Amino acid sequence: MNLFNIPHNELLQHLLNGLTLGAIYSLIALGYTMVYGILKFINFAHGEILMLGAYAGYYVYYLICDPSQGGSFVIFAFIISLLTAMVISASLGVFIERVAYRPLRKAPRLAPLLSAIGVSIILMNLAALFFGTKSRKFDYPIDNTTIQLDGTSITPNQIMILAVGLIMMTALKLFIDKSRLGKAMRATSQNQSVAALMGINVNFIISLTFAIGSALAAVAGIMMSLEFKLYPTMGQMAGLKAFIAAVVGGIGNISGAMLGGILLGLLETFGVVILGIPQGLKDTIAFSVLIIILLVKPSGLLIKNIREKV
Amino acid sequence: MPLLYTQSLRREFGGVVAVSDVDIEIFKNSITGLIGPNGAGKTTLFNTITGLDYPTSGFVFFKGEDITPLPAYKITRSGIARTFQNIRLFKEMTVFENVMIGRHFRANHPHIVKNRLINFILGRIFVKQEEYDIYESSIKWLDFFGLLDFRDEYAKNLPYGKQRELEIARALATEPEVLFLDEPAAGMNPQETDELMVTIKRIRDLGITVVLIEHDMKLVMNICDKIIVLNYGRKIAEGTPAQVQNNKEVIEAYLGKTDE
Amino acid sequence: MLNFILLIFIYIGIYAISALGLNLIVGYTGLLSLCQAAFLGIGAYSAAVLMTAFHFGFWEAMLISGIITALCGMLIGIPTLRLKGDYLAIATLGFGEIVRNIIVNWDSVTKGPMGINGIPGPNLFGFMFSSMDKISWVILIWVIVGISYYFVRRIVRSRVGRALEAIREDEIAASAMGINTAKYKIGAFTTGAFLAGIAGSLFASYNQSVAPLTFDFMMSIMILCMVVLGGLGNNYATVAGAIIIVITSEIPRLFGISHIIPPQLNQVIFGLILVLMMIYRPQGIIGRVKLNYAKILKKEILHLEK
Numbered sequence: 001m002n003l004f005n006i007p008h009n010e011l012l013q014h015l016l017n018g019l020t021l022g023a024i025y026s027l028i029a030l031g032y033t034m035v036y037g038i039l040k041f042i043n044f045a046h047g048e049i050l051m052l053g054a055y056a057g058y059y060v061y062y063l064i065c066d067p068s069q070g071g072s073f074v075i076f077a078f079i080i081s082l083l084t085a086m087v088i089s090a091s092l093g094v095f096i097e098r099v100a101y102r103p104l105r106k107a108p109r110l111a112p113l114l115s116a117i118g119v120s121i122i123l124m125n126l127a128a129l130f131f132g133t134k135s136r137k138f139d140y141p142i143d144n145t146t147i148q149l150d151g152t153s154i155t156p157n158q159i160m161i162l163a164v165g166l167i168m169m170t171a172l173k174l175f176i177d178k179s180r181l182g183k184a185m186r187a188t189s190q191n192q193s194v195a196a197l198m199g200i201n202v203n204f205i206i207s208l209t210f211a212i213g214s215a216l217a218a219v220a221g222i223m224m225s226l227e228f229k230l231y232p233t234m235g236q237m238a239g240l241k242a243f244i245a246a247v248v249g250g251i252g253n254i255s256g257a258m259l260g261g262i263l264l265g266l267l268e269t270f271g272v273v274i275l276g277i278p279q280g281l282k283d284t285i286a287f288s289v290l291i292i293i294l295l296v297k298p299s300g301l302l303i304k305n306i307r308e309k310v
Numbered sequence: 311m312p313l314l315y316t317q318s319l320r321r322e323f324g325g326v327v328a329v330s331d332v333d334i335e336i337f338k339n340s341i342t343g344l345i346g347p348n349g350a351g352k353t354t355l356f357n358t359i360t361g362l363d364y365p366t367s368g369f370v371f372f373k374g375e376d377i378t379p380l381p382a383y384k385i386t387r388s389g390i391a392r393t394f395q396n397i398r399l400f401k402e403m404t405v406f407e408n409v410m411i412g413r414h415f416r417a418n419h420p421h422i423v424k425n426r427l428i429n430f431i432l433g434r435i436f437v438k439q440e441e442y443d444i445y446e447s448s449i450k451w452l453d454f455f456g457l458l459d460f461r462d463e464y465a466k467n468l469p470y471g472k473q474r475e476l477e478i479a480r481a482l483a484t485e486p487e488v489l490f491l492d493e494p495a496a497g498m499n500p501q502e503t504d505e506l507m508v509t510i511k512r513i514r515d516l517g518i519t520v521v522l523i524e525h526d527m528k529l530v531m532n533i534c535d536k537i538i539v540l541n542y543g544r545k546i547a548e549g550t551p552a553q554v555q556n557n558k559e560v561i562e563a564y565l566g567k568t569d570e
Numbered sequence: 571m572l573n574f575i576l577l578i579f580i581y582i583g584i585y586a587i588s589a590l591g592l593n594l595i596v597g598y599t600g601l602l603s604l605c606q607a608a609f610l611g612i613g614a615y616s617a618a619v620l621m622t623a624f625h626f627g628f629w630e631a632m633l634i635s636g637i638i639t640a641l642c643g644m645l646i647g648i649p650t651l652r653l654k655g656d657y658l659a660i661a662t663l664g665f666g667e668i669v670r671n672i673i674v675n676w677d678s679v680t681k682g683p684m685g686i687n688g689i690p691g692p693n694l695f696g697f698m699f700s701s702m703d704k705i706s707w708v709i710l711i712w713v714i715v716g717i718s719y720y721f722v723r724r725i726v727r728s729r730v731g732r733a734l735e736a737i738r739e740d741e742i743a744a745s746a747m748g749i750n751t752a753k754y755k756i757g758a759f760t761t762g763a764f765l766a767g768i769a770g771s772l773f774a775s776y777n778q779s780v781a782p783l784t785f786d787f788m789m790s791i792m793i794l795c796m797v798v799l800g801g802l803g804n805n806y807a808t809v810a811g812a813i814i815i816v817i818t819s820e821i822p823r824l825f826g827i828s829h830i831i832p833p834q835l836n837q838v839i840f841g842l843i844l845v846l847m848m849i850y851r852p853q854g855i856i857g858r859v860k861l862n863y864a865k866i867l868k869k870e871i872l873h874l875e876k
Contacts, residue, residue: 382745
């Protein structure tokens with residue numbers, strides 16, 4: 001099918017779906033990119049932090065309210081569960097860094113990476129043990145009746161995802177660019193030892209990075225469970241794709257992660273429609289994009305190529 | 311004709327010119343010193359010559375041939391070896407293995423060149439012959455540096471001075487005609503530096519041309535036949551140690567301009 | 571019971587072959603590859619298609635599928651020229667997912683999610699290996715393990731092996747030593763994939779069937795665990811790792827308590843192995859051995875030792 005043959009309202013529809021998906025990828029990608037910026041390693045367990053955050057939110061949500069009743073209390077309960085999930089995920093992220101990554105900070109590069117893969121597998125399977133492998137549905141806190149706009153349909157849930165995504169990303173960007181702690185984070189990612197000499201508590205900054213990244217992952221996890229489903233392996237594929245988004249944008253670069261996430265979301269949606277890629281091969285798009293980007297411009301779209309210093 | 315020379319070699323990083331149209335000439339069996347303040351582009355010049363970095367423009371000629379576009383491993387095979395400013399040994403390998411790696415491409419035993427794979431899988435005898443050649447010459451180089459007693463240590467466990475020596479031994483094992491040493495005396499105490507001076511002269515006496523970057527002026531002035539001075543990527547002086555020491559521009563580069 | 575133990579040994583053998591291949595890539599060359607299961611899958615499917623659709627014999631099919639897998643290994647090896655550590659790991663992971671996606675969706679050849687059934691066993695001078703006859707299978711597979719072990723050992727105990735290790739330790743220094751790093755990195759991937767392809771064809775032929783879900787990420791992790799547990803860069807430790815991991819994961823079935831112990835627990839154990847080994851014993855249970863070159867080359871060097 002050709003791009004120009006598609007009626008514009010349908011095009012708008014795909015654009016909207018792609019943006020929603022992209023917003024979720026962006027939120028997850030931020031966690032990868034922040035950790036990579038500081039520790040120069042991929043936190044493989046990030047997807048599992050997302051999944052556990054979503055479960056935490058789910059249990060808190062159903063503990064305090066019965067969503068089928070509706071009303072303002074449900075919305076309140078949802079916000080509470082979102083915040084709790086963020087706190088739980090953040091603590092988990094900090095804990096994992098303390099236990100599994102910090103002892104390996106001076107080790108060869110392969111070591112923390114293997115350790116992270118180990119953590120990811122442990123969490124995924126523990127979740128399957130405790131929560132069961134069946135997928136669950138998170139009930140909408142708000143009435144999710146589709147709104148029709150000039151032939152394009154949009155759900156309130158999509159609006160919420162876009163809004164929350166936008167708010168979180170703007171807040172993060174402001175925090176990193178303007179605040180003192182944000183400045184300390186940027187300094188630490190430039191050069192850890194010099195940052196330490198300047199009186200920055202590097203360990204604290206690293207913990208903070210994990211906390212923020214993990215809290216964002218929890219938000220993404222809950223958004224995902226609302227839009228799709230909740231299951232123990234949900235973090236694996238989402239995490240991978242978000243990582244790809246981070247690479248596309250230029251890993252270590254906050255704006256790059258946002259851009260990469262949106263691009264990947266759009267690409268997946270339009271890839272299926274325009275290029276006629278079968279639904280079953282949808283995931284292949286992301287990985288092909290990754291391999292192409294890595295081959296053509298491994299440093300990502302927003303970063304200049306850097307050579308290793310000899 | 312010089313053994314190795316560059317023609318207006320230039321390397322830019324973004325807008326920064328690290329090496330600016332440098333012409334240097336290295337003559338056979340000499341010791342040439344490359345000096346200059348920090349950030350003068352000395353290591354970048356080394357890297358562009360030895361193929362670890364590509365020049366933006368300009369040429370490098372070695373034995374009359376243009377080696378500019380060659381990758382690092384081919385340049386090494388053509389007879390240029392080097393050491394690194396921040397020692398880059400194969401840390402988790404033994405001292406002996408480090409030197410053996412230097413023999414890697416020299417050990418093409420004539421019998422195994424043809425049908426490499428088949429010989430490799432089946433030809434135990436030939437591989438043994440190859441290993442034997444590697445073994446023998448590696449022992450020779452370890453002995454040259456007095457490292458034989460350390461041969462089964464992991465490289466990372468050697469004392470610092472020995473690590474520097476091992477790196478030179480490893481480079482020499484490739485049988486170079488020109489040896490580039492990037493700050494060989496860095497971090498050494500005066501006694502070790504004195505030993506190093508003797509070693510470098512011994513290397514030259516083997517018929518190997520030596521080019522070195524060094525901040526230790528005592529070493530440079532004592533053993534170099536010729537000194538090239540770089541500042542801000544440009545060559546500002548060259549000549550014998552005595553000539554360079556009295557060059558006005560060199561003194562300015564090191565001490566700053568003196569106002570009348 | 572005996573049958574079950576034999577079955578375990580068959581699986582240990584198959585995994586040991588692919589772990590030996592992975593050890594060449596991860597342990598020796600230091601390239602973290604997370605797609606060994608995909609290579610096994612490619613090998614298994616190539617063998618299955620060759621034997622069922624084209625009626626090849628087992629031996630030809632095994633060799634051809636080994637070569638096909640090696641070519642795929644070369645294909646994934648090419649990006650490694652530009653990628654470092656973490657990026658490479660992700661790229662290989664992506665490659666693994668692409669392979670699985672293709673297997674599931676390429677219905678006309680792979681029969682999609684259902685997989686391929688009725689794969690015949692090998693025929694050796696008129697002797698048919700049947701799945702019932704486990705003893706012959708154990709012998710066959712362990713003979714191939716032996717050959718692979720010898721093959722890999724030949725590689726690592728020569729200048730080629732040292733070149734691989736040099737690349738692992740410091741790629742830039744390796745290229746400054748005259749080593750064509752690109753060639754050896756691709757070579758490691760090609761060889762590692764070849765061995766996985768051989769293991770895959772054995773897998774297909776022994777099970778008489780292949781299904782796409784078998785060759786997932788968890789299988790890659792399991793093979794990685796074998797390499798890490800035994801010791802990166804040590805072949806004999808890799809085989810030991812394969813023995814430990816397969817037995818550990820079969821203990822519940824061995825003692826008939828699989829209904830109490832859920833399968834996820836196994837994978838939690840694999841995860842723990844990775845984390846704990848990295849923190850407390852990164853060199854593996856056995857670790858690297860220093861080669862005694864004097865002993866290896868004993869006769870030739872007697873005069874040098876004096």
